[in-house]
Amino acid sequence: MTTTDRADATILESPSLEDACEGITDGLDRDALVTVFGRCTVDYDGRASSQLEAGDRHVMCKPDGTTLVHGFEGQQPINWQPPGCDVSVSCDHDAPALVLESVRSTPKERLSVRFERVVQVAALSGTDDSDLTLSGTEADLRERLLETPELLEPGFRPLATERETRAGAIDIYGEDDAGRTVVVELKRRRVGPDAVGQLRRYVDALERDLHADASVRGILVAPSVTDRAERLLADHGLEFVSLEPTTE
Amino acid sequence: MTTTDRADATILESPSLEDACEGITDGLDRDALVTVFGRCTVDYDGRASSQLEAGDRHVMCKPDGTTLVHGFEGQQPINWQPPGCDVSVSCDHDAPALVLESVRSTPKERLSVRFERVVQVAALSGTDDSDLTLSGTEADLRERLLETPELLEPGFRPLATERETRAGAIDIYGEDDAGRTVVVELKRRRVGPDAVGQLRRYVDALERDLHADASVRGILVAPSVTDRAERLLADHGLEFVSLEPTTE
DNA sequence: TATTGGATTTCGCGT
DNA sequence: ACGCGAAGTCCAATA
Structure with a gap:
């Protein structure tokens, strides 16, 4: 050698x-x-x-x-x-x-x-055996919310991550204090209309899957939203909670 | 110097x-x-x-x-x-x-x-003054469809590109042979669920903008679709037409 | 192997 | 500067 x-x-x-x-x-x-x-x-x-x-x-x-x-x-x-x-x-x-x-x-x-x-x-x-350690990702945001569910709202209980629906996998699936189904879509940074469309797809799919009469709540969690995304959320009865991946 | x-x-x-x-x-x-x-x-x-x-x-x-x-x-x-x-x-x-x-x-x-x-x-x-010439893009697909609208379907008439709606800009806006409004969303390659969500947003927004009773047709134009995207299209009464950016 | 969605996406264009 | 969507996106995880 x-x-x-x-x-x-x-x-x-x-x-x-x-x-x-x-x-x-x-x-x-x-x-x-x-x-x-x-x-x-x-x-x-x-x-x-x-x-x-x-x-x-x-x-x-x-x-x-x-x-x-x-x-x-x-x-x-x-x-x-x-x-x-x-x-x-x-x-x-x-x-x-x-x-x-x-x-x-x-x-x-x-x-x-x-x-x-x-x-x-x-x-x-040369050689490079090291792996990058990265923080501030969507995975970090998910961890943060799962560890402290009340950051979403008092009484929120997460039941599953990556729950599959006809339209794709839901980031966090859970229930609110009134027992209503909650779909949470996470984004590590400021979101635009595409994220709203994504959340809407999951909410629709879940309502079908459960063919529930009770409505499903959809909540977008991100540091902030654009104006257009905010209007789209309102148009479709979806909600927004401001949260960052890390506490700085 | x-x-x-x-x-x-x-x-x-x-x-x-x-x-x-x-x-x-x-x-x-x-x-x-x-x-x-x-x-x-x-x-x-x-x-x-x-x-x-x-x-x-x-x-x-x-x-x-x-x-x-x-x-x-x-x-x-x-x-x-x-x-x-x-x-x-x-x-x-x-x-x-x-x-x-x-x-x-x-x-x-x-x-x-x-x-x-x-x-x-x-x-x-060194120096580099040249620009890249690229073909096979979404812009090429748009050109192709505007030059030969019957590639979408007989009687299709494009009326505008980049037409603004509350939800964003529609790639191609037009009418079919029965005078119905058509929203076309273009993708240069095989599409997944996200493109369906995008098309759906535009169709919804247009129906609101026009507060029309007559339905708006939404057509996704791409080389192919995934299974899930195809189901989502069907779920929402949207259509698909197979077309590539170039004729090879 | 194909599908799906995230990414310190980057990039270009428009407002 | 921000918003928005395309990209030969790349990439990892998953089925």
Whole structure:
């Protein structure tokens, strides 16, 4: 074994297209994270299709088959290919150009990056065993409400989470102090009309499932609502309770 | 002016933390795309909050204030900061460590990456003036249906796009051959329950707006529907027409 | 493998 | 700045 625990890098500066091709191939073979910076065109065909004229971009190929093409602006890559794709690199001597291709079969997708010039190739090896700990999610909001049900209203009793209905799963299903059925939909942040539609679907479905004459209460729990969402709630006799995922 | 048209790179291999700090600072000052690969911890606090123990990661800082922290797996960054943030780098000699911080004020967010070892720093300069051309979008589906309305059904006449209602804007608003009002909701790909809820909101809102006794037809246009969505459509008297954004 | 809904969603457009 | 909905959304959990 020649594996090193310590992170390391194999770097090529302004390589020929042939050297770049070899460097990228070697890196991919070693399961390194390979980056290529240079002038290229990009073509994609699959769920949609796109073309991009020549420009300088940063391409990253991860050992899990992910490919990302980044420009100088924006958080999102210009083009990409998801994990699990097959990457191949080759030199087109006639053009001349270095071509990086990534494909997958379901769905059928193909990404092609054609470099006319390569400024840098880096093959980066290392390890990362840690998991991210994240708080402030919808799951945290659910925990908070289940631990302290009176945050919804006095007398609220949660009976189930993820209760299935014909329209999908209800976040929290319970009863109020008068024994009426309550459907709670949780959102970690300010909500718009879509969340109201979602809550309404669940309330409707539950009324059908129970073919109850007694009405089902629907309560949206989130830090805040938009005006339109508030009107929609009122239109359909639904309620809102303001609550945040964490206590700060 | 010392600007170069040609892309170029300034690279440091296994630099000291001090040299890395200087290289990153120089790169950011020159509006380069700066990448740092090394062993680091990451902390985020803002819309949510997260911590990440030490591991080898690839950090990218773009000239527009974007920061991305990538691991060896997945298309999405482990942590990030959106465009418009302020980045600063400093050396903590006591620890010792190199600290990269990115902050923004609305909403208040802070990302802190603390390197204990740096394997590579690259400052990448270049230009990219091209725009992506993309096809197969919902806009393409709308064009297709407006150009050939009979793809929906014989006698369909579109009257407006983006027609506003109390619940939001309708994709295509029109009439059928019997003069009945038609609401069309478009989706570029297979749809689930959420799209049905959306269509339903628009149909309801339109019936109110027109306080019509005559019923309003709601038609979902997409390549296909899931089973649950199909049931929901039936439950609410809504219709489905299969159509793709492009003719392949 | 497909379905479903969350996400520090991001992004673009309109008000 | 906020609201709203699309996205080649990605992603994990689930059936």
